[in-house]
Amino acid sequence: MAVLEAVRLGMIYPNGTRAIKDVSFSVEKGGSCTIIGPSGCGKTTLLFIFSGLLKSTEGKAIIEGKEVTSPPKNAALILQNYGLFPWKTVMENVALGLEIRGMKKGRARNAARQILERLGLEGFENYYPKQLSGGMQQRVAFARALAIKPRIMLMDEPFSSLDALSREKLQNFLLELWMKERLTMLLVTHSVEEAVFLSKKIVVLSPRPGRVIRVIENPMAGRKEYRSMEEFFEKCREVRKSVGAI
Ligand SMILES: Nc1ncnc2c1ncn2[C@@H]1O[C@H](COP(=O)(O)OP(=O)(O)OP(=O)(O)O)[C@@H](O)[C@H]1O
Ligand SMILES: [Mg+2]
Structure with missing residues (x-):
């Protein structure tokens, strides 16, 4: 199908x-x-x-x-300009999609942490997007998309x-x-x-x-x-x- x-x-x-x-x-x-x-x-x-x-x-x-x-x-959407919120940290950006879908903050953050690790972004949870390179921002965008298990x-x-x-x-x-x-x-x-x-x-x-x-x-x-x-x-x-x- x-x-x-x-x-x-x-x-x-x-x-x-x-x-x-x-x-x-x-x-x-x-x-x-x-x-x-x-x-x-x-x-x-x-x-x-x-x-x-x-x-x-x-x-x-x-x-x-x-x-x-x-x-x-x-479905998860990934855009050309990463689509990250500049005023939110890496962690907040990635956990957001889960929280919007009704997941409790603590669980959302745990799930976000796992996916960030998988993308080699551990240690950057509290950074803001503009403090990261383009490639890292793009990985954050992927992490956010993947966190919802699309x-x-x-x-x-x-x-x-x-x-x-x-x-x-x-x-x-x-x-x-x-x-x-x-x-x-x-x-x-x-x-x-x-x-x-x-x-x-x-x-x-x-x-x-x-x-x-x-x-x-x-x-x-x-x-x-x-x-x-x-x-x-x-x-x-x-x-x-x-x-x-x-
Ligand atoms: N909101 C809009 N109002 C009017 N025309 C629009 C709007 N958005 C896009 N267009 C027009 O529609 C056409 C297609 O735009 P679109 O952004 O889908 O192209 P694209 O193939 O993604 O281009 P690119 O490869 O440059 O990203 C363009 O001519 C554009 O000017
Ligand atoms: Mg286009």
């Missing part, structure tokens, strides 16, 4: 800008799908619709069989502001997480390599208004070694061709 489904989604903003048109695709349970396309083609719009933060003007976004009308409980991760260019090394490390982390926890992922990226490394399905959008030009299957994704295999470079070439970069 499809966990995520876009059914002829379209979005015209109130000022008349059409961001996307007739976008359909689906992601199976435990699958990973990347949306790739030129700047302004409606990728963030699409992700916001799935996150329940934006109502589409046409079609439907469906998560686990239900049309999305409000932020879905089982079944689905929605991510909008989560690595775009990181240096190449931190980016690769976090990509590996996400890959492991995806494999271990059987998460279903929907990722937006500008990076062909990231798309090929992290997803079994790549949906290529046209320039605005975004429409699906191609859906590329990438069955080899899912292991760390893929990055250095000949098939990986082949697939990158294929995707790059579809997005019009070569």
Whole structure:
């Protein structure tokens, strides 16, 4: 069964800008799908619709069989600018999602501590986001997302502001997480390599208004070694061709 489904989604903003048109695709349970396309083609719009933060003007976004009308409980959202509250500490940022869901403060903090440790952030619980590097802030954003034990991760260019090394490390982390926890992922990226490394399905959008030009299957994704295999470079070439970069 499809966990995520876009059914002829379209979005015209109130000022008349059409961001996307007739976008359909689906992601199976435990699958990973990347949306790739030129700047302004409606990728963030699409992700916001799935996150329940934006109502589409046409079609439907469906998560686990239900049309999305409000932020879905089982999905975590990770944004490009980390989405952390600057006035809250690392601990408070990570525990917040749990407290909002009704967990008592003490338990929420314990759970947050465990996940921070897993992401190599122990010792930084009382820091504020601006006292951390970009890569660390991004890990805090992941910690916050993972603390709620989501079944689905929605991510909008989560690595775009990181240096190449931190980016690769976090990509590996996400890959492991995806494999271990059987998460279903929907990722937006500008990076062909990231798309090929992290997803079994790549949906290529046209320039605005975004429409699906191609859906590329990438069955080899899912292991760390893929990055250095000949098939990986082949697939990158294929995707790059579809997005019009070569
Ligand atoms: N609130 C809004 N009101 C009007 N138009 C908007 C709004 N938000 C986005 N748009 C327009 O919709 C189009 C798609 O925007 P969106 O942010 O979804 O693109 P994107 O593919 O995520 O771009 P990028 O790769 O640069 O992040 C753009 O032309 C943008 O100007
Ligand atoms: Mg965007």
